[in-house]
Every structure is written in C-alpha cells, then in structure tokens.
Amino acid sequence: MIVPLPRFRVLQPTSVEAAVAACTANPGARYLAGGTDLIVNLRRGLGASGSLIDLSGVGDLDVLRCVAEGARIGAGVRIARLAAEPGIGRLYPALRAAALTVAAPGHRNLATVGGNLCLDTRCIYYNQSAWWRESNNFCLKAGGTTCHVAPEGERCHAAFSGDIAPALLAIGAEVEIAGPAGRRLSALAHLYRDDGRAHLTLAAGELVTAVVLPPGPMRCAYAKVRVRGAFDFPLAGVALALDLADGRLSGLRVALTGTNSRPLLVEGTAALVGREVGEALSVELDKIVQKQVRPMRTTLTQSNYRRIVAGALAARLLVSLAA
C-alpha cells in the first residue's frame, strides 16, 4: 500500500543560530539532516512534525578536520565522506569501520554523522506502517498504552541501533551541542539515557553541531552482527579501543549498540588494566559485557543470542587488537 507523506513545512536556515531560532519558534519542529531515517519514519506516521528544519544549508556543520592532535567532525558531514577521509582511517580505524557498516552506499552518500548519533530507537512493533501498528493497538512508544515487548512494565525498550556512536564512545569523543542558551561541550555518553521513548538528553531546540575526538594513536576496531550481511542495522555492534604497555593492557574502553535503548559504554573495564591479554582476559570481558547488555525482544532475533554475540564480539576484538 502506498502511503503519502504527511504535509509539512521545510525551513532552510543557513547558520546554527538561525536553525536554533527556527526550531524554538516552531514547537514540534524536527531537524532534518540526510533524511534517511526521519523521512522513512514520517511516512509511517511516526513522530509527525508540522515543520522540518533542513540543516543541509548550514555550512558550519560541514567541517571535517583530522590531525594527529585530534579531530573535529561536523554533524552535517556525510557518512561516505567520513569513511573516505584518510586521516580517519589511519587514526581512528574503529570509526571508519563503523561508518562503512551504516546502511548501504546510497544511504551513506546522504546520511550524516549528526543524524546517525540522533537516530530514533528501533523495535519490531514500532518500525512498521501506521495500519500495521493500528491493527496491533499501537504501543507505548507511539499512540498506545502497552509495551508489547514487556507488557508488565511502563517503559519502552526500543533499541538504539546507530553504528557510529559506539565507535566514538570507545575513542572517548565529546559532542558539541548548540541551543537557545548557546553552545556547550559534553561527553558523548551524556547525550543519551536508557529510555526507548526519550533516549536523547537534548533540550527543546538543541542540536548536535560537531563531535570532538582526542588524539588518535590507539588500537581500536568495530564489528557488528546483522541479519543481512549486505546492509542492516546491528543486532549487536561492539567498538573496542585499547592501549598496551609491555604486552599488558594500559587502557581499555568498550562500547555497544543494538542492545540497549542507548549506546552503552561498558563499566568496569578499568579493573582489567595491567593484565596480559589472552584467553583468561577475553573470557572475563565476555562475561562483563554479557552482564551489562540488556537486549529485549525488539528484533525477530532472540534476545539471548544478541547478548551472547555482544560478549563474543568484544572478546574477539580484544584478542585481535592486542595481537
């Protein structure tokens, strides 16, 4: 069944300040970047909006600077451009690997870093046409009163499934946010909360303008498991960054996507610092990850499989990066 897009107004600011002002002046307005997720959702009647603030004319968001001292990646940088930037591949291989797994080449030519970080959460009961959801009595996240995944609870468990965020979390990135009160810099982890209905901590009118990365020379990688190898959202995706000194861990950060309502920075990895990387350590990391991830029945693939895969991916990345 062909469903037309709802009617909306498109505003085209050319500066960050004008974008914030347009969003503040039009309650319910949404920022539009590449549109590869937002437009699909609007067609499905998800997150209806009277006004879209098109960010493609905001030149400020297009900066991509990557040197040994660190990197600044504008929110409007297209994912294909990010993946093709030689400095990113050399200094932040996890970020390049994650970018190359986002959707398909056609999407990556349009899709932006900001849109990927602010991607809506996903669930098999949510990413459906309006008539499908209506025949199911909708659900807590949009239009209904019950969560079909966990009917006894009162929260939505839809999963954050963007590929770029875990890579940036593992690398230790910060995010720059602009809003009615000006600009601020914050640890990327603070952009998210574990609530499938409201997983972003952005206040009204705020937008992500850039991510700022610390110096790159560290070993890092990203791997994900998906149903279709050609292109698909992650069932579980893991980014891992580590430093070694004399064959022992001197730093370790692990972050995940696809398993929780926010990208998850794994806790407790500092306790592994000083240890030699080998079978025993990888088994331990596997357990730590499995304990912290919370996959729910938001995909057709079983939750327990996604939990096991998350731990296994982390353990494998640890061993291969240290080798």
Ligand SMILES: Cc1cc2nc3c(=O)[nH]c(=O)nc-3n(C[C@H](O)[C@H](O)[C@H](O)COP(=O)(O)OP(=O)(O)OC[C@H]3O[C@@H](n4cnc5c(N)ncnc54)[C@H](O)[C@@H]3O)c2cc1C
């Ligand atoms: C078939 C298909 C497969 C896909 N596979 C994957 C995949 O494997 N991995 C993956 O990560 N994604 C996947 N996607 C989702 C999507 O293509 C990407 O996440 C993309 O990076 C989204 O970026 P965008 O610029 O198109 O965002 P948009 O669709 O324009 O926006 C997404 C959301 O972010 C908000 N937003 C955009 N920019 C900003 C900003 N600067 N500040 C604040 N909010 C902002 C929008 O309001 C919207 O809510 C897939 C999509 C499709 C259709």
Ligand code: SF4
């Ligand atoms: S987790 Fe529950 S409330 Fe959230 S989208 Fe899925 S069915 Fe809806």
